[in-house]
Amino acid sequence: MSVEVLFAGTGTSVGIPMIGCRCSVCTSSDPRNTRCRSSVYLSTPTTAVIIDTPPDFRQQMLRYKIERLNAVVFTHAHADHFLGFDDIRRFNTLMGGVIPAYADPVTMLEIRRVFHYIQEIPAEKGLYRPLVDFREITAPFTIGDLKFTPVEVEHGKRMTGYRIDHAECSMGYVPDCCGISQQAIELFQGMDLMVLDGLRYRPHPQHFDIVASVEVLRMIRARRSLLTHICHDIDHATLAGELPADIQPAYDGLRLQLPDDSAEPSP
Ligand SMILES: [Zn+2]
Numbered sequence: 001m002s003v004e005v006l007f008a009g010t011g012t013s014v015g016i017p018m019i020g021c022r023c024s025v026c027t028s029s030d031p032r033n034t035r036c037r038s039s040v041y042l043s044t045p046t047t048a049v050i051i052d053t054p055p056d057f058r059q060q061m062l063r064y065k066i067e068r069l070n071a072v073v074f075t076h077a078h079a080d081h082f083l084g085f086d087d088i089r090r091f092n093t094l095m096g097g098v099i100p101a102y103a104d105p106v107t108m109l110e111i112r113r114v115f116h117y118i119q120e121i122p123a124e125k126g127l128y129r130p131l132v133d134f135r136e137i138t139a140p141f142t143i144g145d146l147k148f149t150p151v152e153v154e155h156g157k158r159m160t161g162y163r164i165d166h167a168e169c170s171m172g173y174v175p176d177c178c179g180i181s182q183q184a185i186e187l188f189q190g191m192d193l194m195v196l197d198g199l200r201y202r203p204h205p206q207h208f209d210i211v212a213s214v215e216v217l218r219m220i221r222a223r224r225s226l227l228t229h230i231c232h233d234i235d236h237a238t239l240a241g242e243l244p245a246d247i248q249p250a251y252d253g254l255r256l257q258l259p260d261d262s263a264e265p266s267p
């Protein structure tokens with residue numbers, strides 16, 4: 001029994017290419033330099049979960065032919081992580097019921113404010129609206145055979161990362177982060193995979209730069225680490241060549257099997 005991890009998006013809030021930008025990365029022919037906004041799809045034979053629904057959510061689901069989804073888990077209420085949520089309604093149809101959505105209380109309040117029309121019961125007059133069971137999280141929770149432990153990190157606003165445990169493997173997912181406590185680092189230690197914010201080379205007030213991210217990943221010491229939420233300052237192949245083999249940039253469409261991953265982070 002294993003978990004498949006699919007990187008549906010690995011880009012920063014504007015995506016790559018960025019609208020109106022003619023830089024070498026935004027015009028690159030390397031497909032790994034095209035990045036949707038960040039989200040990750042976790043699936044086992046019995047359970048499928050998406051972490052975050054970016055504005056690209058619909059395109060991501062189509063591109064990777066995703067047809068099953070048991071729940072949505074949110075990290076935080078920045079637009080690039082949740083504005084695609086309305087398209088969850090297709091999964092109400094495909095799965096034949098209400099989809100649960102998990103978020104910390106602060107994030108939940110903002111998501112419910114923006115998507116105020118979403119309820120648990122069908123809309124009157126036959127409008128095709130999402131059916132969602134909103135579940136506030138304050139403690140670890142399980143979805144099917146996956147256990148999620150929320151981990152609060154610094155990001156300038158409330159941001160919840162997750163440690164996800166399955167029978168024989170574990171991973172961490174923190175797409176947006178500018179600071180992390182010792183307690184959180186210890187909670188993430190000993191995992192198969194850690195995914196962490198690695199925005200760009202230059203410092204940013206709300207995101208780790210590459211040097212800071214690698215430093216934290218060295219403390220977490222996962223068997224393998226991947227950077228996500230990457231901006232157009234970074235050419236994939238260049239960064240991949242600069243980093244050690246166990247810490248690599250992720251890219252859209254990357255699939256890993258945990259614990260027996262055979263895929264390499266860079267083809
Ligand atoms: Zn973000």
Ligand SMILES: [Zn+2]
Nearest residue numbers: 021023026232
């Ligand atoms: Zn650019």
Ligand SMILES: [Zn+2]
Nearest residue numbers: 076078155176
């Ligand atoms: Zn953010």
